[in-house]
Amino acid sequence: MVALVGSLVAFVVALLVGGLAIFASARVIVDVEDYSYATVTALLGAIAWALTSWIPLLGPILALIAWIWVINWRYPGGWGTAAAIGFIAWLAALAILFVLNTVLRLGVGAFGVPGA
Template sequence: MVGFLNFVIGFVVSLLIGAFGIYVGARVIADRNDYEYAVLTALVGAFVWWLITGLFGIIPFAGEFIGAVLGLVAWVYVINARYPGGWGSAIGIGVVAWLAVWVVLVVLESLEIIASGALGVPWL
């Protein structure tokens, strides 16, 4: 039971950190100020990322690389579908989200609060 509770707490904290990154990116790039919207975007983006990387990851040789690239494109597509401004804005939101989450994780890890990682933002 403790393992499951740790998983749920880790999932929620990770999701909220990833959503914070998307919130900051959307606030800076698209002038959107809705954290709940960012949470849903992070959740959908994480699911799409997991699905695409999982499907392509089973292909031998270059499948993991192709899956990672297509997963990233799919994640940006989710942002593009949820926020105004087109692909350029979606990429900008993604870059700002990645940087914001990276800063939060570095601070939290340096304070020995959590180990590095966030759900909803690829490669973190």
């Protein structure tokens, strides 16, 4: 039971970190101010990534395209804007994780932002 609660807490924290990274990026790129919307985007992006990344040879490329598609679907702009939001979100997630893991020694990840 303790392991289940620990896993659930780790998932929620990682999802909130991923949502924060997407929120910060979307705020800069398209001036959107809804953290909960970004958190749902992180969750949907993680699902899209999980559904496509397992495909042999093309999986990682398809997963990245699927993740950017989710951002494109959820935010105004187009594919270029979605790619910019994704790239800035990735950088933001790395910065957030650096603070949480190196400075505060929490050992968390970012759910919904690939490679972070």
